[in-house]
Amino acid sequence: AQSVTQLGSHVSVSEGALVLLRCNYSSSVPPYLFWYVQYPNQGLQLLLKYTTGATLVKGINGFEAEFKKSETSFHLTKPSAHMSDAAEYFCAVSEGTGGFKTIFGAGTRLFVKA
Amino acid sequence: DTGVSQDPRHKITKRGQNVTFRCDPISEHNRLYWYRQTLGQGPEFLTYFQNEAQLEKSRLLSDRFSAERPKGSFSTLEIQRTEQGDSAMYLCASSPRLAGGPRTGELFFGEGSRLTVL
Numbered sequence: 001a002q003s004v005t006q007l008g009s010h011v012s013v014s015e016g017a018l019v020l021l022r023c024n025y026s027s028s029v030p031p032y033l034f035w036y037v038q039y040p041n042q043g044l045q046l047l048l049k050y051t052t053g054a055t056l057v058k059g060i061n062g063f064e065a066e067f068k069k070s071e072t073s074f075h076l077t078k079p080s081a082h083m084s085d086a087a088e089y090f091c092a093v094s095e096g097t098g099g100f101k102t103i104f105g106a107g108t109r110l111f112v113k114a
Numbered sequence: 115d116t117g118v119s120q121d122p123r124h125k126i127t128k129r130g131q132n133v134t135f136r137c138d139p140i141s142e143h144n145r146l147y148w149y150r151q152t153l154g155q156g157p158e159f160l161t162y163f164q165n166e167a168q169l170e171k172s173r174l175l176s177d178r179f180s181a182e183r184p185k186g187s188f189s190t191l192e193i194q195r196t197e198q199g200d201s202a203m204y205l206c207a208s209s210p211r212l213a214g215g216p217r218t219g220e221l222f223f224g225e226g227s228r229l230t231v232l
Contacts, residue, residue: 004156009154032219036221036223041225042225043118043205043223043224043226044205044207044221044223045223046221046222049219049220090156090157092156094219101162101170102147102159102219102221103159104149105156106154106155106156107154107155107156
């Protein structure tokens with residue numbers, strides 16, 4: 001069975017500071033990993049994804065994440081936070097083959113202080 | 115590409131009433147998913163379709179819940195005899211069929227239908 005754990009339900013950073021949102025996963029098969037972002041009153045949208053190949057993946061708005069199999073982690077980072085990054089972020093995992101049922105973490109709300 | 119649309123966006127109902135939500139996926143997407151999201155939680159998988167076939171249902175989906183996708187296009191999610199615990203955001207997502215190669219699993223979400231059961 002797959003599962004996702006996001007460490008920290010709330011993260012607060014200053015504008016211009018590093019953003020680090022933590023995600024650990026569990027999967028019995030090689031996983032596909034995703035980060036989605038949800039802005040207030042909007043649907044979830046994909047930030048980035050890891051399927052196969054390069055373990056460092058880049059997404060929209062300057063975000064990137066690194067797949068570390070040995071640590072079962074897929075942490076999300078951004079070198080310099082912007083006020084517009086304030087949102088809820090969800091890490092998700094799905095099986096690389098078969099049904100593609102995607103399992104989401106509980107989410108981390110990012111606050112950006114001026 | 116008009117995106118995934120859901121209707122209604124908000125529904126307030128009394129306990130015991132039936133409600134139905136509709137989802138129109140992106141037209142070329144053959145997979146359609148329903149999720150439920152409560153405050154402070156991530157989306158919880160409910161069920162998904164490939165074309166008109168319902169391939170998997172979560173144990174969360176009690177027998178009061180039924181989903182259909184009769185022609186492989188739009189889908190409906192019906193909740194019968196609603197309970198206060200059904201209050202949540204119901205999310206629909208679709209994913210594309212790729213021409214050759216593996217699926218990537220990316221989901222395209224609608225804005226959700228918020229249900230409040232009084």
